[in-house]
Amino acid sequence: xxxxxxxxxxxxxxxxxxxxxxxxxxxxxxxxxxxxxxxxxxxxxxxxxxxxxxxxxxxxxxxxxxxxxxxxxxxxxxxxxxxxxxxxxxxxxxxxxxxxxxxxxxxxxxxxxxxxxxxxxxxxxxxxxxxxxxxxxxxxxxxxxxxxxxxxxxxxxxxxxxxxxxxxxxxxxxxxxxxxxxxxxxxxxxxxxxxxxxxxxxxxxxxxxxxxxxxxxxxxxxxxxxxxxxxxxxxxxxxxxxxxxxxxxxxxxxxxxxxxxxxxxxxxxxxxxxxxxxxxxxxxxxxxxxxxxxxxxxxxxxxxxxxxxxxxxxxxxxxxxxxxxxxxxxxxxxxxxxxxxxxxxxxxxxxxxxxxxxxxxxxxxxxxxxxxxxxxxxxxxxxxxxxxxxxxxxxxxxxxxxxxxxxxxxxxxxxxxxxxxxxxxxxxxxxxxxxxxxxxxxxx
Numbered sequence: 346x347x348x349x350x351x352x353x354x355x356x357x358x359x360x361x362x363x364x365x366x367x368x369x370x371x372x373x374x375x376x377x378x379x380x381x382x383x384x385x386x387x388x389x390x391x392x393x394x395x396x397x398x399x400x401x402x403x404x405x406x407x408x409x410x411x412x413x414x415x416x417x418x419x420x421x422x423x424x425x426x427x428x429x430x431x432x433x434x435x436x437x438x439x440x441x442x443x444x445x446x447x448x449x450x451x452x453x454x455x456x457x458x459x460x461x462x463x464x465x466x467x468x469x470x471x472x473x474x475x476x477x478x479x480x481x482x483x484x485x486x487x488x489x490x491x492x493x494x495x496x497x498x499x500x501x502x503x504x505x506x507x508x509x510x511x512x513x514x515x516x517x518x519x520x521x522x523x524x525x526x527x528x529x530x531x532x533x534x535x536x537x538x539x540x541x542x543x544x545x546x547x548x549x550x551x552x553x554x555x556x557x558x559x560x561x562x563x564x565x566x567x568x569x570x571x572x573x574x575x576x577x578x579x580x581x582x583x584x585x586x587x588x589x590x591x592x593x594x595x596x597x598x599x600x601x602x603x604x605x606x607x608x609x610x611x612x613x614x615x616x617x618x619x620x621x622x623x624x625x626x627x628x629x630x631x632x633x634x635x636x637x638x639x640x641x642x643x644x645x646x647x648x649x650x651x652x653x654x655x656x657x658x659x660x661x662x663x664x665x666x667x668x669x670x671x672x673x674x675x676x677x678x679x680x681x682x683x684x685x686x687x688x689x690x691x692x693x694x695x696x697x698x699x700x701x702x703x704x705x706x707x708x709x710x711x712x713x714x715x716x717x718x719x720x721x722x723x724x725x726x727x728x729x730x731x732x733x734x735x736x737x738x739x740x741x742x743x744x745x746x747x748x749x750x751x752x753x754x755x756x757x758x759x760x761x762x763x764x765x766x767x768x769x770x771x772x773x774x775x776x777x778x779x780x781x782x783x784x785x786x787x788x789x
Contacts, residue, residue, distance in 0.1 A: 422616065455498070516717050
């Protein structure tokens, strides 16, 4: 068989294993090992597995994952996330749709601690959904705002999505973090405009909440300063060149622990639970990266990515049309594949297509590194869309687990926010400088 035929058989084997519900990481390992054995030898396949596993486990940059995840889990178990939501609620909850706006702001702030969309939706949802129910918010609208707001966890740094993308593309984690800041704020603004428009046309779905006095607002603001300090010191330290991403993650985790110690909500049992959740999440991500590191060399040997890229380029599609086709394929795949799984599976195939499409010249992106970073932002936004897309939509199932809203109603409530994400995607495509400005100033 030709390398291309072996590649197609390997992709078929991968799909079969996924249908049989084998975890994505192990499915990629099996398909990659089988493919490398056919194209090279069994000893080469085993050598690749051991080399990539050891390289992943000893790669110092990857320690940002458990450290940032630990920071978010400590913040959640100590009640910092509740303080963040309560601060937003105290200041804007009395407006129409104010509780939904507070949910988006709470998710935005917690995203800067957790780096996880699922954690953001689960943590803020447990606080926000009972409050919105108490004020007679429409269930679909309330659940949709929580599920959408939670997706910000993998766009606003520290993002686990950007960490994995950086490892797969060998780009700077710090630059990718900074590339997500402005798009993350734009997406938050898009969500809040969506809430404003929905409550303007149908005021009953988001009635005004309680109005707090100025002293109470200040009291809540003081309670929420711990999170703001952690964000400013850790993420600001990366931007200022004071910390590397690994050092910033360590500083953030230590600060989260120190700020949690005086809190009554922070118990030994809660700390133990935070450790266990951190280990579970980190192991899953590490296995995913190892699986991708075995499967990617197999794909390279098959020459499928290069052949596909060359074929699409020969079709002479306009660069924007080719980019739109790639993004549409990613959005479609996101309807039935887990977001991170989709990234590690398809990135080796689609990145060469984007690099050869001519889109960089068209949009004035001057370096290959900037192109990779800009496309990383687009891909993470698509991953966010996948998190709320039927029928998989991980965030939808998370929100459904902490609410009494039917799954089909949550999907209905999400659609306006999904369209807002599509608008944000178009904005970032049209104006690449929005995602490249901060990384550029970091270099300077």
